[in-house]
Amino acid sequence: MSAPPARRTALTLVTGGSAAQREAAIAARLAQVAAVAGPTHGVSAVLLEGLPSGQTVLSPSDSLPVHRIAPGCLCCTGNLVLRVTLNRILRLRPDRLFIGLAATDHLDQLRSWLQDPPYDQLLELTADLRT
Structure with missing residues (x-):
């Protein structure tokens, strides 16, 4: 008997607006998840392209690691x-x-790359979140 398939991480690409608007959209979505699932809504993670402009909306914690990477095309130079x-x-x-x-210049290429091995077994792409 084979082991059940591993649970994949739900991945949402967040596009549009400024860095602050993208962070606010993520914070709002996380609040929705917490309201529906309650205090045991699991661990979410955030990967943001670019540096914040002023006050950040998302505060890193054990249940919300927040990572930032330098801006640039994520499917090419980054x-x-x-x-x-x-x-x-x-x-x-x-x-x-x-x-x-x-x-979002190469959004389709990035999405395709995230659906190729090994990420196809680790990630489940959801609908994009646009600000």
């Missing part, structure tokens, strides 16, 4: 940094992962 950071996050086995993107 691919290695994205891959390393994403692998570190996935070792934590979060229930949900949000990736905030500063630009």
Whole structure:
């Protein structure tokens, strides 16, 4: 008898607006998840492209690791940094992962890359969150 398939992390790509607007959209979605699932809503993780402009909305914690990477095309010049950071996050086995993107020039290529091995077995892409 084979083992049941591993649970995949729900991945939401967050696009549009400013860095602050993307963070606010993620915070609002996390609040919705907590309201529905209650205090045991699991671990969520956030990966944001770019540096915050002023006050950040998301506060890192044990149940919400927040990572930032330098802005740049994540499927081209930032691919290695994205891959390393994403692998570190996935070792934590979060229930949900949000990736905030500063630009959407190669969004289809990034989405395709995230659906290729090994990420196809680790991630379940959900509908994008647009600000």
